[in-house]
Amino acid sequence: ETGVTQTPRHLVMGMTNKKSLKCEQHLGHNAMYWYKQSAKKPLELMFVYNFKEQTENNSVPSRFSPECPNSSHLFLHLHTLQPEDSALYLCASSQATGSDEKLFFGSGTQLSVL
Amino acid sequence: QKEVEQDPGPLSVPEGAIVSLNCTYSNSAFQYFMWYRQYSRKGPELLMYTYSSGNKEDGRFTAQVDKSSKYISLFIRDSQPSDSATYLCAMTINAGGTSYGKLTFGQGTILTVHP
Numbered sequence: 211e212t213g214v215t216q217t218p219r220h221l222v223m224g225m226t227n228k229k230s231l232k233c234e235q236h237l238g239h240n241a242m243y244w245y246k247q248s249a250k251k252p253l254e255l256m257f258v259y260n261f262k263e264q265t266e267n268n269s270v271p272s273r274f275s276p277e278c279p280n281s282s283h284l285f286l287h288l289h290t291l292q293p294e295d296s297a298l299y300l301c302a303s304s305q306a307t308g309s310d311e312k313l314f315f316g317s318g319t320q321l322s323v324l
Numbered sequence: 325q326k327e328v329e330q331d332p333g334p335l336s337v338p339e340g341a342i343v344s345l346n347c348t349y350s351n352s353a354f355q356y357f358m359w360y361r362q363y364s365r366k367g368p369e370l371l372m373y374t375y376s377s378g379n380k381e382d383g384r385f386t387a388q389v390d391k392s393s394k395y396i397s398l399f400i401r402d403s404q405p406s407d408s409a410t411y412l413c414a415m416t417i418n419a420g421g422t423s424y425g426k427l428t429f430g431q432g433t434i435l436t437v438h439p
Contacts (some may be wrong), residue, residue: 216367252328252431253368253429255427266426302367315369317366318366320365
């Protein structure tokens with residue numbers, strides 16, 4: 211496996227379900243991110259983790275709960291979502307050394323909330 | 325006013341054409357500028373990364389930054405059907421520190437290059 215891998219690729223869930231999205235990066239990076247991509251809207255940053263510590267929560271509702279057990283893995287736990295949360299959820303990683311902002315994205319999880 | 329404005333298109337051109345994609349921005353603090361390409365059902369991939377005003381060339385792609393006008397462009401020469409994708413501009417205030425990873429994206433321009 212190379213790059214950034216996300217599972218599952220597609221997810222359909224009801225508003226009362228609990229599910230988790232998984233992301234794994236094989237690039238040796240020290241920072242990981244969750245972005246949300248909705249139709250006809252720009253990518254929105256949700257969470258930032260640097261060296262496993264959350265450094266950014268961009269006013270995301272508490273029904274989204276991130277977890278970063280180590281610098282290679284990132285999860286997004288979902289519960290009691292709303293239909294407007296349907297979107298493509300993208301994980302990304304970077305080597306935040308202070309001189310480079312290049313993000314590498316996974317292929318995303320296409321989430322549909324019924 | 326959005327921080328980054330990008331014409332969503334769609335833009336359709338014949339193979340071999342020169343393509344010009346543009347973004348304008350309002351925050352003069354942006355210092356680093358990127359173009360990402362996103363194929364259908366894939367995540368964005370970094371295409372060009374620039375700092376400061378001027379041009380940067382990589383093969384058929386040229387990124388141009390004009391900070392005085394708050395305007396960035398991506399030119400694609402000799403466009404190919406394989407260039408058909410959504411192109412996203414992105415920018416950030418500074419590299420590293422507390423702003424790393426905090427990219428502000430444009431809406432994306434859908435490009436189709438037909439044979």
